[in-house]
Amino acid sequence: MYIIFEEHQYEADTIKDVLHGISELQDAQKMVSVSYVGYYYEPHIHDCVFILPKVLLNEQDQLVIGEGITLDPAKVITPKGQEKNLTPEYRKFLYEFAVWIYRTIAVYHQQNSSSQAIYYRRLPQSGAGSRHKANTYLDIILSLIQFNNENQDFFLYIVKNIHSGFNKINWTRTISSTPAHLQDNVPLYLNPVNRKRQINFDEELFIIFFSILNYINEEYGFRTPISLQYELLTKAQFEIYRRGYGRTRLREIRYKYFSDKTLLLWDLCYAFFDSSYQLAVNTDNKEYLLAKKYNIIFEAMIDELIGTPHNEIPKGLADQDDGKQVDHLYTDLALTSSDTEKREVYYIGDSKYYKMSTNLGKESVAKQYTYARNVIQWNIDMWKDTTESRGMYNETPEEFRRVRLRPDSATEGYDIIPNFFLSADVDEQRQYNRGRDMEGNDLNIHPRIENGAEKTFVQSHFDNRLFDRDSLLLLYYDVNFLFIVRMYARNNAAEKAEWKAKVREIFRKKIQKVLADKYHFYALAPKPQTYAEGYMQDNLKTLIGKVYQPFDNPEMYVLALDNDDPQHDNADILQTLGEHFFITEQGAYTIGQDPTAQLQAAGYTHGADEPLEADEYILLSTIDKVANPNANEILEGKASPFISGYHPSERVDLQSIKYVAALNNHHANGAYQVRSINIAYIEGALRLKFNLGEYHNFKQPITYGIDKQAAKGITLNVAQLADRADISPTPKRFTAFFE
Numbered sequence: 001m002y003i004i005f006e007e008h009q010y011e012a013d014t015i016k017d018v019l020h021g022i023s024e025l026q027d028a029q030k031m032v033s034v035s036y037v038g039y040y041y042e043p044h045i046h047d048c049v050f051i052l053p054k055v056l057l058n059e060q061d062q063l064v065i066g067e068g069i070t071l072d073p074a075k076v077i078t079p080k081g082q083e084k085n086l087t088p089e090y091r092k093f094l095y096e097f098a099v100w101i102y103r104t105i106a107v108y109h110q111q112n113s114s115s116q117a118i119y120y121r122r123l124p125q126s127g128a129g130s131r132h133k134a135n136t137y138l139d140i141i142l143s144l145i146q147f148n149n150e151n152q153d154f155f156l157y158i159v160k161n162i163h164s165g166f167n168k169i170n171w172t173r174t175i176s177s178t179p180a181h182l183q184d185n186v187p188l189y190l191n192p193v194n195r196k197r198q199i200n201f202d203e204e205l206f207i208i209f210f211s212i213l214n215y216i217n218e219e220y221g222f223r224t225p226i227s228l229q230y231e232l233l234t235k236a237q238f239e240i241y242r243r244g245y246g247r248t249r250l251r252e253i254r255y256k257y258f259s260d261k262t263l264l265l266w267d268l269c270y271a272f273f274d275s276s277y278q279l280a281v282n283t284d285n286k287e288y289l290l291a292k293k294y295n296i297i298f299e300a301m302i303d304e305l306i307g308t309p310h311n312e313i314p315k316g317l318a319d320q321d322d323g324k325q326v327d328h329l330y331t332d333l334a335l336t337s338s339d340t341e342k343r344e345v346y347y348i349g350d351s352k353y354y355k356m357s358t359n360l361g362k363e364s365v366a367k368q369y370t371y372a373r374n375v376i377q378w379n380i381d382m383w384k385d386t387t388e389s390r391g392m393y394n395e396t397p398e399e400f401r402r403v404r405l406r407p408d409s410a411t412e413g414y415d416i417i418p419n420f421f422l423s424a425d426v427d428e429q430r431q432y433n434r435g436r437d438m439e440g441n442d443l444n445i446h447p448r449i450e451n452g453a454e455k456t457f458v459q460s461h462f463d464n465r466l467f468d469r470d471s472l473l474l475l476y477y478d479v480n481f482l483f484i485v486r487m488y489a490r491n492n493a494a495e496k497a498e499w500k501a502k503v504r505e506i507f508r509k510k511i512q513k514v515l516a517d518k519y520h521f522y523a524l525a526p527k528p529q530t531y532a533e534g535y536m537q538d539n540l541k542t543l544i545g546k547v548y549q550p551f552d553n554p555e556m557y558v559l560a561l562d563n564d565d566p567q568h569d570n571a572d573i574l575q576t577l578g579e580h581f582f583i584t585e586q587g588a589y590t591i592g593q594d595p596t597a598q599l600q601a602a603g604y605t606h607g608a609d610e611p612l613e614a615d616e617y618i619l620l621s622t623i624d625k626v627a628n629p630n631a632n633e634i635l636e637g638k639a640s641p642f643i644s645g646y647h648p649s650e651r652v653d654l655q656s657i658k659y660v661a662a663l664n665n666h667h668a669n670g671a672y673q674v675r676s677i678n679i680a681y682i683e684g685a686l687r688l689k690f691n692l693g694e695y696h697n698f699k700q701p702i703t704y705g706i707d708k709q710a711a712k713g714i715t716l717n718v719a720q721l722a723d724r725a726d727i728s729p730t731p732k733r734f735t736a737f738f739e
Helices: 079-085 088-111 139-148 153-163 171-178 201-220 233-252 260-273 294-306 362-383 387-395 481-490 494-519 530-536 572-579 596-601 633-635
Strands: 004-005 037-042 045-050 063-066 069-071 120-121 131-133 181-183 186-188 280-282 287-291 326-332 344-354 419-425 443-449 458-459 472-480 519-526 555-562 581-583 617-624 655-661 667-682 683-704 712-719 733-737
Touching: 004 037, 004 419, 004 655, 037 088, 045 139, 063 419, 069 581, 088 120, 088 139, 088 287, 088 294, 088 481, 120 260, 120 326, 120 555, 131 530, 139 153, 139 201, 139 260, 153 201, 201 233, 201 260, 233 260, 287 294, 294 326, 294 344, 294 387, 294 419, 294 481, 294 494, 326 494, 362 419, 362 472, 419 481, 443 481, 443 494, 472 481, 472 494, 494 519, 655 683
Parallel strands: 004 045, 344 419, 419 472, 617 655, 617 733
Antiparallel strands: 037 045, 037 287, 063 069, 120 287, 131 280, 181 186, 326 344, 443 472, 458 472, 519 555, 519 581, 655 667, 667 683, 712 733
């Protein structure tokens, strides 16, 4: 066979016959390169040509055949060049690799039959015509499969003849050669003569043939039917045949066959076990299966094994409004979510079909940042309270609708968007599955290492703000190309689904580890005297981008501080926060962990699900403006009945409500004493009706900026009410009710 490598520059004279009819264009230096990948038969040289992917080459355009060993691809174009310059092991690898590449193109073509990225022509190998040597592993496999498909009647006919008459008694020979025993004057023959089944070489050849087909199906994912239920060779036996006994045994039974069909079948089986055997196959013209853009197939392989199909992703996320298209996008557990909370976030990936160890260009990095910004804006638009956004929300599938990148407004923090590159590399030992290391890490995917460190890209508007909209983290991973090719080519749905779940978990854990190496993470919870939301609002300039609220318990926060301490204020931030919050010890909390146990160890006792203590407290509530036509008077402190906008949660002890503050756009200027509380049924819903007493102005308005959806029925500690409200005694707590 002849071997050409994708995009390698060859001297025109060296490959003009090999590329006849495929590409004869040359540049000013009389060099030729081919942008195809795949297989074709070239009648002019009476042999097959493989165009193999450029991932087998390094950045210097050299073929990597071993650790630190490279070779000019021009030296292995011809079969003689391959024998001279390649070891038998590497030649075997190339033959098998060609089958996998053929399978990836065939699977892609099957799933995308209308794709213009594939050139396909398959001719029947029968009838008159020139004969060529099909000594490639791929041709042998295809010929074996074709023989099986075209000769089912032949197999049935032979087996029927072989088995006809078995165990049928020959009475003439029985009577003449064996004694009879009389019983009641009836002769009995205890040893009748029948047809004895002898070793049948046709059947042995069939067993070998179907064992080969079984191996092809299991190893390469072909779906060739095996119609006859023979007891096939076991895996151990077949491996012995592959190592040389197959050729030996076939030579021993070679001259037992006389028909054309059995001779051809013997040839095919022998050629499988000895790929250097010269197999004669008829063909009238060239045949081919070529991908003119193999990067499209590589993207399809990665997307099927990692991402969500694009037709299942809402418009605007993967196929973005500015014309950009994300290669891979899916939802999975957020980096900040524990396994029990199941909060999800978008994962954005981009596959890079490069030569081995090729570095990324600045353009690729910039585009990836743009993808993430567009995704963030799309999510913000979906959660806006407008007619357009509500329609957008309702049309979005549940998988993507449950993602909210900015769930709380108090910290104004954004969840982390995992963003990564995937590039192909080839194992130096040419292993299709590298397995796992001693720590259980999958070796088929690993971070790109540069100067002894994992390659990451970080872009931010401000330093030390991980939870900021403009802080974008981009990681770079290499994936074992042989593993991906084999997985995709086998086309086993269960196997692909299992690896997809596994690799998504791998990505999440690896990105969390990168963050853990770059940031110190702490969990926070307010001390009894601290109103956490108010504190976050009052200190927003200092804490924005550093503090985020990702937990089901709204009193718990996560703090991320850059290890490099770029502004030299990490210690001051921790000290100040420690006066108002319980803080976990450095290293005690890990991102993605439930921090309850660590915070309890730090002294935190109150949880969001605990019942409210029977203390006096102020209730902050919106006004039902339909039921309260005098809403403006209530806001101005003029006492009148006050109907709350929403029904409270079951956790609230109504007897403990001593004051109520009317909220207007998240602001309260004062509070009323509560004389009594009734439950009213207004317009089909339960409402609280307050009979109000004396009004007390706050010295400073209370701003309650918590997100409505996240704060339903939440009870929070109050901070600095003694300084703000002219109320005695000062309530110890307040709560807020929102829809």
